Amino acid sequence: MIHIRRDVCGYCGACVSVCPRGALELIDAYLTVDETLCKSKCKICSTVCPLGAIELEEQ
Amino acid sequence: MKEAYDVLVVGGGPGGALAAKAAAEQGLSVLLVEKRPAIGAPVRCAEGIGKEALAEFIEPDPKWIAADLDKAVLIGPDGTKFTIGNNHSGGKVGYVLDRKVFDRELVWQAAEAGAEIQVHARASAPIMIDGKVSGAVIHQHGKTYEVRAKVVIAADGVESKFAKWAGINTTVPLTELETCAQYIVNDIDIDERANLFYISYTDAPWGYIWVFPKGHRCANVGIGIAGTKSGEGHRAKDYLDRFVAREFPNGKITELIVGGVSVCKPLECTVADNLIIVGDAARLSDPITGGGIYNAMYTGKLAGEVAAAALKKGDTSKMALMVYDTTWREGPLGHALARNYAVKESFIKMDDAKFNSIIHSMSDLSLDEITVKSLVIAIFKANPWLALELPRLLMTL
Numbered sequence A: 001m002i003h004i005r006r007d008v009c010g011y012c013g014a015c016v017s018v019c020p021r022g023a024l025e026l027i028d029a030y031l032t033v034d035e036t037l038c039k040s041k042c043k044i045c046s047t048v049c050p051l052g053a054i055e056l057e058e059q
Numbered sequence B: 001m002k003e004a005y006d007v008l009v010v011g012g013g014p015g016g017a018l019a020a021k022a023a024a025e026q027g028l029s030v031l032l033v034e035k036r037p038a039i040g041a042p043v044r045c046a047e048g049i050g051k052e053a054l055a056e057f058i059e060p061d062p063k064w065i066a067a068d069l070d071k072a073v074l075i076g077p078d079g080t081k082f083t084i085g086n087n088h089s090g091g092k093v094g095y096v097l098d099r100k101v102f103d104r105e106l107v108w109q110a111a112e113a114g115a116e117i118q119v120h121a122r123a124s125a126p127i128m129i130d131g132k133v134s135g136a137v138i139h140q141h142g143k144t145y146e147v148r149a150k151v152v153i154a155a156d157g158v159e160s161k162f163a164k165w166a167g168i169n170t171t172v173p174l175t176e177l178e179t180c181a182q183y184i185v186n187d188i189d190i191d192e193r194a195n196l197f198y199i200s201y202t203d204a205p206w207g208y209i210w211v212f213p214k215g216h217r218c219a220n221v222g223i224g225i226a227g228t229k230s231g232e233g234h235r236a237k238d239y240l241d242r243f244v245a246r247e248f249p250n251g252k253i254t255e256l257i258v259g260g261v262s263v264c265k266p267l268e269c270t271v272a273d274n275l276i277i278v279g280d281a282a283r284l285s286d287p288i289t290g291g292g293i294y295n296a297m298y299t300g301k302l303a304g305e306v307a308a309a310a311l312k313k314g315d316t317s318k319m320a321l322m323v324y325d326t327t328w329r330e331g332p333l334g335h336a337l338a339r340n341y342a343v344k345e346s347f348i349k350m351d352d353a354k355f356n357s358i359i360h361s362m363s364d365l366s367l368d369e370i371t372v373k374s375l376v377i378a379i380f381k382a383n384p385w386l387a388l389e390l391p392r393l394l395m396t397l
């Protein structure tokens, strides 16, 4: 599971553009993850985030 | 909102606005949907643009010009400066825009041309009929609408999803996504007519730092680094904080913005049946500078015109829309993007020692023209050894 820290996220979409599974989307001022698509193993979104708003939660 | 339009434009940035305007001017019924409640906000941009490029589309207006520039300065890792443009260039160089105002103006012009604008209206899926895009599902104020369109123009920016939903791979490789952070810093000593570019692997790995003036004692100070260089403790904002603490310790930060810029190759094909992809959504920002305002405006306008011509002939198939793809790709924009991609690939991995020696070598040169091509030619002239290292790059010039 990824955890999005809404208080840190800058609503920029950098993560959306690199997500290979199309699991992320900016909806109504928030970054949203589709958990049926996200495999949460690649860590690409948490790496790219300019602010560090995406954390990986241990299952 | 009606049930059907000739053209549906997804996204109200510069690409979408110009597309909607061009299509409406050709007499088409046009709907532009923008998912944010306010056009142009939050800004995700350093707001620099060349004057001549902008003049192709719009008369300059002081209400959206924050600074009028007459030079650009490259600053190497050891602080050596190389200035392009001079005092005689009479401010021909470029502007720093106020994009909150600029983007709104562009959308207003689309509305004036006859396009319908809906804000806080998000496209959440394409309507596909027989495997072809035929409109979109739109969410607005808690309601869902099915809007049919003969042509959809995807102008949904770096965070683009529309083309992906329609089956086109738009994922940007992590290493080719510049992850960016920018402050507006007030009360600082700057040259209000110069854009500064700091090039240094140590300070901005595989990217650069910019200081773009926004008027009196105020500037956009930002950084982009490659996605693969980002991580816990060394994110774009961490690098930026270090730079600002060093260069502008007494500056007052009044705004933070973040964003992503693709520096990859453009999408392999930017059309499909009934679909045209423009601007950042087509991965058309410049691989060296990250600039994409002009590219979005140019392709947006072209897309509106091509859609109109195709609709007049009653054929909006991929084949019929292909003229959009070939026109930008085989024209000056496509050539500049291909060349600048090659330049980026050649220079991006250089270490600071090499950057220093290149900038030192250029100290006697004077350059009036701020283009990547003229800059690279100057670099080659001053550093003949580069021709051995980068022979393929030389061929692209």
Ligand SMILES: Cc1cc2nc3c(=O)[nH]c(=O)nc-3n(C[C@H](O)[C@H](O)[C@H](O)COP(=O)(O)OP(=O)(O)OC[C@H]3O[C@@H](n4cnc5c(N)ncnc54)[C@H](O)[C@@H]3O)c2cc1C
Pocket (backbone or CB within 6 Å): B010, B011, B012, B013, B014, B015, B016, B033, B034, B035, B036, B040, B044, B045, B046, B047, B048, B049, B121, B122, B123, B124, B155, B156, B157, B158, B159, B160, B161, B180, B181, B182, B222, B258, B259, B260, B261, B278, B279, B280, B281, B285, B290, B291, B292, B293, B294, B296
């Ligand atoms: C930090 C940074 C600095 C930059 N500096 C410069 C610079 O100095 N000069 C320059 O030329 N370029 C610069 N750029 C690039 C420039 O900002 C973009 O290239 C430009 O905005 C692209 O325009 P566009 O119309 O393609 O996309 P955008 O301006 O991103 O517009 C896309 C719009 O689509 C909307 N949208 C997305 N999905 C949907 C949906 N499903 N439904 C409805 N609406 C949707 C978005 O909300 C957005 O408003 C910079 C970018 C960044 C991040």
